[in-house]
Amino acid sequence: MAVEDTQPLISHLIELRKRLLYCIGAILAVFLVLIWFANDIYHIVASPLIAQMPVGASMIATDVASPFFTPIKLTIIVSIFLSVPVILYQVWAFIAPALYRHERKLVMPLLFSSSVLFYVGVAFAYFVVFPLAFGFFAKTAPEGVQIATDISNYLDFVMSLFMAFGVAFEVPIAIVLLCWTGVTSPEDLKKKRPYMLVGAFVIGMLLTPPDVFSQTLLAIPMYCLFEVGVFFSRFYVGKRRQDMADEQES
Numbered sequence: 064m065a066v067e068d069t070q071p072l073i074s075h076l077i078e079l080r081k082r083l084l085y086c087i088g089a090i091l092a093v094f095l096v097l098i099w100f101a102n103d104i105y106h107i108v109a110s111p112l113i114a115q116m117p118v119g120a121s122m123i124a125t126d127v128a129s130p131f132f133t134p135i136k137l138t139i140i141v142s143i144f145l146s147v148p149v150i151l152y153q154v155w156a157f158i159a160p161a162l163y164r165h166e167r168k169l170v171m172p173l174l175f176s177s178s179v180l181f182y183v184g185v186a187f188a189y190f191v192v193f194p195l196a197f198g199f200f201a202k203t204a205p206e207g208v209q210i211a212t213d214i215s216n217y218l219d220f221v222m223s224l225f226m227a228f229g230v231a232f233e234v235p236i237a238i239v240l241l242c243w244t245g246v247t248s249p250e251d252l253k254k255k256r257p258y259m260l261v262g263a264f265v266i267g268m269l270l271t272p273p274d275v276f277s278q279t280l281l282a283i284p285m286y287c288l289f290e291v292g293v294f295f296s297r298f299y300v301g302k303r304r305q306d307m308a309d310e311q312e313s
Contacts, residue, residue, distance in 0.1 A: 082153040089149040094142040101134035104141055105214070108221060111193035115201045116210055123211045133214050140222060144185065148178050169243065177236045180288075184232030185225050192224065192280045199276055224277070227270035231285050238292025249297045252289075259289050 097104065109122060116122075124130045151174045159167055204210055241247050252259070267282035 078157060082157045085153050086146065086150045089146045090139075090142050093145050094139060097138050097142060098135070101138045105134040105137050105218075108137060108189075109214070109217060111189065112197045112212060112217060115194070115197040117201070120210050122214050122217065124215070125213045126215060129213070129215045133218055137218055137222075144182075144225075147181060151175075151178050173236055173239065177233055180232045180236065181229040184228040184230070187232070187284065188221075188224050188228040192228065192277065193221070195280065196277055223270075227281060228284075231266070231270065231281055232288060234285055234288040235292035235295060238289060239296045242296035249293050252293050252296075260286050263289070 113122070124133075155171060155174050158170075201210060238252065242249055242252075263282040263285040264278060266285065267278035267280075270281060
């Protein structure tokens with residue numbers, strides 16, 4: 064391989080390293096600010112469960128180090144969540160030079176809306192799903208069973224739901240990208256609505272805990288977001304064709 068051929072690869076790797084360092088720096092900066100409030104952050108995340116627990120019941124720590132490490136682990140995850148806009152911007156800055164002008168005009172709104180939708184999905188899980196799900200679980204506990212959830216197990220449970228709903232709310236972005244790249248079209252997706260509805264419930268079954276309640280709460284918004292994605296993909300496809308035609312004329 065000639066030296067000239069390796070230069071673009073090395074420059075790309077240097078650029079990629081710079082963008083990764085920016086992402087790590089942003090996460091670290093947010094973490095250092097939040098670390099002093101680690102216990103408060105955990106209390107906020109645990110509030111939906113605590114509010115549904117019987118009088119006198121409380122969460123427990125079955126591991127000696129859990130009261131210390133679990134809030135810190137949550138703070139790291141929250142730092143990553145809050146750094147998502149910076150991370151997406153660094154992704155944009157890395158790929159933008161390789162895009163055409165009409166592609167750059169379309170990708171930036173997608174990156175912005177993807178971060179917004181991710182936060183909306185997390186908020187939906189926290190404010191809607193958690194109170195309903197934990198209230199349902201608390202009321203269906205067998206008689207004589209004391210509810211005392213381990214703080215580490217609870218964190219793993221809610222983080223899986225946060226990620227599931229955050230990713231699931233990216234459905235409109237995925238639909239727009241598929242139509243924009245020509246993999247499918249809004250017209251084809253409209254014909255596949257029954258399959259998409261079944262697929263939403265299958266995905267809800269795979270991403271949520273094994274109960275019909277959580278699966279339904281994920282599947283219904285996913286299908287609604289599919290319809291939103293189909294609606295907006297028409298504008299993106301039409302705008303892409305117009306921009307490509309304008310560039311060819313110029």
